[in-house]
Amino acid sequence: MHHYLMSGFIFALGLIFGSFANVLIVRLPKKKSVIKPGSQCPLCHHKLSWRENIPVFSFFLLKGKCRSCKKKINLRYPMVEILTSVLFLAVYQKNGFEALLFIRDLPFVVLLVAITFIDLEHRIIPDSLSLGGLVLGLVTSWFVEDLGTLNALYGAGLGFLVFYGLAWIYEKMTGKMGLGGGDIKLLAMLGSFLGPLGVVQILFISSVTGSLVGICLGIIQKEKNIMKTSIPYGPFLVIGALFYYLLGYRIWFPFMTPI
Numbered sequence: 277m278h279h280y281l282m283s284g285f286i287f288a289l290g291l292i293f294g295s296f297a298n299v300l301i302v303r304l305p306k307k308k309s310v311i312k313p314g315s316q317c318p319l320c321h322h323k324l325s326w327r328e329n330i331p332v333f334s335f336f337l338l339k340g341k342c343r344s345c346k347k348k349i350n351l352r353y354p355m356v357e358i359l360t361s362v363l364f365l366a367v368y369q370k371n372g373f374e375a376l377l378f379i380r381d382l383p384f385v386v387l388l389v390a391i392t393f394i395d396l397e398h399r400i401i402p403d404s405l406s407l408g409g410l411v412l413g414l415v416t417s418w419f420v421e422d423l424g425t426l427n428a429l430y431g432a433g434l435g436f437l438v439f440y441g442l443a444w445i446y447e448k449m450t451g452k453m454g455l456g457g458g459d460i461k462l463l464a465m466l467g468s469f470l471g472p473l474g475v476v477q478i479l480f481i482s483s484v485t486g487s488l489v490g491i492c493l494g495i496i497q498k499e500k501n502i503m504k505t506s507i508p509y510g511p512f513l514v515i516g517a518l519f520y521y522l523l524g525y526r527i528w529f530p531f532m533t534p535i
């Protein structure tokens with residue numbers, strides 16, 4: 277198929293899966309079924325017709341307001357849909373058209389997007405996403421030539437151990453929990469997709485970006501003790517994972533062979 281046509285298909289697919297990510301983001305923290313009932317306005321529970329339920333387009337068609345209760349629709353909906361599409365395209369550009377795209381790489385992106393927005397809003401990472409993702413990463417690693425199941429296991433184990441160790445040290449030093457159990461499971465999942473070298477780089481990138489954002493927020497909020505500024509760490513792990521996954525090891529370790 278023509279490359280542009282294929283890109284258009286992947287982009288449209290991204291919008292549909294972005295829409296599904298929105299369902300996960302809204303319903304998983306409330307422990308509601310992600311299948312039934314169909315889409316509805318979260319405020320007035322007005323059931324959406326298919327015309328009100330087209331990713332991104334409906335948002336503009338409805339001028340950002342629910343047709344029934346006229347309340348504003350959260351801007352997160354179209355943002356998540358567009359973000360998912362853009363990431364789908366990036367993954368497609370990197371990997372080309374292959375079967376693994378559909379059973380591994382694109383579902384990985386959906387998981388990352390859903391985890392990021394749930395953690396930002398609720399400060400939790402549902403086990404169904406992190407542990408479900410861990411299983412998906414391990415099972416599909418069998419088919420990834422430059423990773424392999426052994427590396428995926430090492431990655432998951434390293435992710436779990438490193439973070440578990442950090443959480444333990446942090447707790448001993450400060451007497452309080454800083455790193456959540458959700459972060460530990462998330463890093464294990466990321467390790468199962470990206471291997472041990474991925475875990476090392478995710479930790480590096482996430483700690484740098486996390487600290488920078490934490491310090492900036494601390495200054496904005498005029499927090500006296502900058503270390504006390506509390507932000508969820510999951511989104512930074514995801515940023516690190518995407519950075520490594522899409523741009524690769526070359527930036528950091530130019531002389532090393534892949535994973």
Ligand SMILES: [Zn+2]
Nearest residue numbers: 317320342345
């Ligand atoms: Zn409504």
